[in-house]
Amino acid sequence: MSSPTLEALFDEVAGLHGPMIRRIAASYEADPEVRRELQQDILMAVWRALPSWRGEASVRTFAARVAHNRGVDHVARHAKAPRTVELDEALPLDAPSAQEVVERGEQRERLMRAVRALPLALRQVTVLTLEDFTPSEIADVLGVGANVVSIRLTRAKAALRQAMQEQERT
């Protein structure tokens, strides 16, 4: 792959799929500072891996796969489990005064916390489903069978529902 093509492809990943990468990183790390490092780390990994992209899967699937690989690596590097409590999440809001925006932000934050609390295997299928990946794409990213994806998704949904209900009660 020539350098300009590679750079254009990388710009596409960073531009179009940047938000997805940010959310995947957030599912592995709650600390905003460390999370930013992880995001950069993921992008670096994408840059280094792009020459090996042969187009069998979409570039989005490719980016998600690399992002999860780095996420798992991040978990493996840290002896302690990643923090699941948000330390400081400054969410820039478009319409600061709108209550609805605040409620949506809170709901999203509750969901993010519940996702982070899931066991790794369930967290991965959950994040990919929430990112609108089909079960066969998820199987492709994670290297597991469609059956396994289906089992994990059923368990993940139940665990997520329970975690969110508990958060609402507290």
Place this chain on the structure above:
Amino acid sequence: MTSDPEWNDLAKAWRDEPEVSETFDLVGMRRRLKRRAMIARLKAASDIILCLAVGGIAVSALARGTAAGVIMGLGGLAFVLLGMTVALWVARAPWETRADTVDGALRSEIIQTRSAIRRARSGYILAVGAIAFIVLTAITAHVDIDTAGEDARFAIVLSLSVVLASLAWGFWTDRRYAKRLARLEKLLAELSQEEES
């Protein structure tokens, strides 16, 4: 979009992000990548230069034809061979990134970590060999520690210190990788749980 309305609602909330002012510093990142690649190349080049220098000394020691010269020469050549192999192996793929599946990447990481542990442990054997080599050279060169000059004593102490420091480094690396291996195996077990059940 899935056929499950519950997932769809959650997905909507998940992706319903406010505009984020935070952007990826792509220019800075590319600069860092180029710098790291350059450092990796410089390290490999310095390893090769060091090996060539030691090789030159070894050949000149061999050319002397004395017993000490032959031992030093052969030891030096063995070092060059090992050093060049490691330098070329490291330079071969300093920026290799796995784009395999998550499961595959984890397995490959485990293999690499096991290999790193083996490398660290092989350092113990090399260190013992190096100590034996220093002692043997000193004996062959008839170095009497009581009557030896300052330079000879300094050389022996320095060599032994370097070997002991590399032994300590190897021990630390060994332990660090062993802990990492345990974490990786735990993660793989966690990820494989559903497949086995």
